[in-house]
Amino acid sequence: MNLLTLVRTSRPLRLGAVFAVLGILVVLAGRTTVKADRPEGWRAGDPATTLLPIGSPEAAAVSTRVAVLAARVGLSGSPAPAARQSDLFLGHDFDEVLFSAADGTHLADVMVDPVSGVPFMIARFDRPPGFDLPTLDASSATPRARELAGELGLSIPATQPQVEFNDALGSWEVTWNRVVDGVIAPGYGVTVGVYPGGQFGGLSAPPLKTAPRPARLIDATRATAIALQWAIDNGMFKRSRFRMDRPQLEWRQPNNYWDPTKPDAPDPVLRLSYHVQLSYDIGDPHPQIVHLIIDAGDGTIIAGAMSS
Amino acid sequence: MVSGGSTWQRIARTALAILAMLGVAACPPQTAAYQGSAYTNVTAFTKACDPSNYSSYPIGLRLLAMRAMLYLGYQVGGGQGSAFTASIVLARAGADQAFYVHSHGDHYYQGWGFREDAGRCSGGVVAAPEIRALRWVNVSPAGYVRSANLVVASTCHLGESLSDFPDAFGINRKRSKPDGTNSQGRRFFLGYVGVATDADQYAFEARFWMYATSGKNLGEAYDLAMRTRVIRYGTVPTWYGTYTYSGWPETPAPCYTCQ
Numbered sequence: 001m002n003l004l005t006l007v008r009t010s011r012p013l014r015l016g017a018v019f020a021v022l023g024i025l026v027v028l029a030g031r032t033t034v035k036a037d038r039p040e041g042w043r044a045g046d047p048a049t050t051l052l053p054i055g056s057p058e059a060a061a062v063s064t065r066v067a068v069l070a071a072r073v074g075l076s077g078s079p080a081p082a083a084r085q086s087d088l089f090l091g092h093d094f095d096e097v098l099f100s101a102a103d104g105t106h107l108a109d110v111m112v113d114p115v116s117g118v119p120f121m122i123a124r125f126d127r128p129p130g131f132d133l134p135t136l137d138a139s140s141a142t143p144r145a146r147e148l149a150g151e152l153g154l155s156i157p158a159t160q161p162q163v164e165f166n167d168a169l170g171s172w173e174v175t176w177n178r179v180v181d182g183v184i185a186p187g188y189g190v191t192v193g194v195y196p197g198g199q200f201g202g203l204s205a206p207p208l209k210t211a212p213r214p215a216r217l218i219d220a221t222r223a224t225a226i227a228l229q230w231a232i233d234n235g236m237f238k239r240s241r242f243r244m245d246r247p248q249l250e251w252r253q254p255n256n257y258w259d260p261t262k263p264d265a266p267d268p269v270l271r272l273s274y275h276v277q278l279s280y281d282i283g284d285p286h287p288q289i290v291h292l293i294i295d296a297g298d299g300t301i302i303a304g305a306m307s308s
Numbered sequence: 309m310v311s312g313g314s315t316w317q318r319i320a321r322t323a324l325a326i327l328a329m330l331g332v333a334a335c336p337p338q339t340a341a342y343q344g345s346a347y348t349n350v351t352a353f354t355k356a357c358d359p360s361n362y363s364s365y366p367i368g369l370r371l372l373a374m375r376a377m378l379y380l381g382y383q384v385g386g387g388q389g390s391a392f393t394a395s396i397v398l399a400r401a402g403a404d405q406a407f408y409v410h411s412h413g414d415h416y417y418q419g420w421g422f423r424e425d426a427g428r429c430s431g432g433v434v435a436a437p438e439i440r441a442l443r444w445v446n447v448s449p450a451g452y453v454r455s456a457n458l459v460v461a462s463t464c465h466l467g468e469s470l471s472d473f474p475d476a477f478g479i480n481r482k483r484s485k486p487d488g489t490n491s492q493g494r495r496f497f498l499g500y501v502g503v504a505t506d507a508d509q510y511a512f513e514a515r516f517w518m519y520a521t522s523g524k525n526l527g528e529a530y531d532l533a534m535r536t537r538v539i540r541y542g543t544v545p546t547w548y549g550t551y552t553y554s555g556w557p558e559t560p561a562p563c564y565t566c567q
Contacts, residue, residue, distance in 0.1 A: 043368075049518075168483070202535050286503065305506060306506050
């Protein structure tokens, strides 16, 4: 991931650079006013990343370390010096190393934690020879994914993962959900992509923190009552085909779904929550689905999502 | 990918990007031949129509799309709220090189399509056959659908394998490989399989557009947006077209006189 790259050319631009500097100055000059007028946090249209300082020797050293790691899972190409960045949307810092072929074609993008050096995102852009040979199936993809994760230094739980084939990525996606204090954090675990031919396809391991577990938790019955009351108050309960599923205790990110004054990006810290799924008729062939996230400590609604 | 072009073109692109950063979304290239349209359904997702909804996602999604389309070189129009009607969509759809819609999408009685806003809780349906008819070029012996460059259906269902929504814009439901084989030309479709939720769409599209406007091609942008794993509610984005396509129109249009 590059910083918001303004110019899509491979050659240096003297006049373009002047424009860019002027533009940045204008943006910086205007920022103080803008910030005073609106709440903190990422909003649509803000840059998603910003560069952080990193010395050339350190950038080269990170790049070398990442290249060793990448080679273990079969990635090739020349690594660029690491770029240290802050992800303003996801709320964490990272080092990024882009691997390219001699002709400049991107081959892979690797993001690692700047402190531990542990990778949390690898996107493989090339498709190695034989990647689509049907060597692996859903069951044999799991041990191969576990092996690849081990090569990357990741610890994988002994539990059975979810395995599904993703057509658009062209790979088996093997996911071990993250479990904290015995509670699942869906979507926040480790996913290893494995091509049907057995080659490494990619990695996702979102580095999000969890808030302390509340001293007292509301129980599922109370969460059900909160969700039901909310559905009644908001007129959903009387809609045809209304349905409410049993609450599930999960780690979830607060978002601005119920409070648009909050930042557009979700909160980077997971909170122990009850997840309740509701659905009802809106006159379309498929029902409307709503996800309601209720704080397991104080019973407030902290996040949500709705089908489109 | 895009080559350097002339100095003036490069200056123009830089200026355009700066203006985009500054939030100046209405600076069409002077010789803009590359029409883009971006629509978002606001009314159906307001509390008045759907009691469950309080979010600002629909407007944010369109804003993200418009800025990216502008950056890529399209002259972006379209509308939101009551300015997003079937008649406005169909008046432009025949000439759109880039198209973005955020709304309800499904397989309706009229076919695969999406709902207009039109200031109503449940607007009329704009169906793929209507768009296809507008883009149909009737030449002997077979005729063809005039292709758009970039189409994003930020809706439920329209990315499903049976959906002919991409076809309506002349985009085959096929994928090229990163090495260029099976190229589909300068075409890219992004959509969702099954139920898509707005929080996921927002997070995914914010990522996708960020990468698509920072030196990555559209296939790479998709891969990166998937691998950063911002999806939390089971939404499944998918794509068709050419992995290595940059998203730029046929030839990038310069912007000589941006205000």
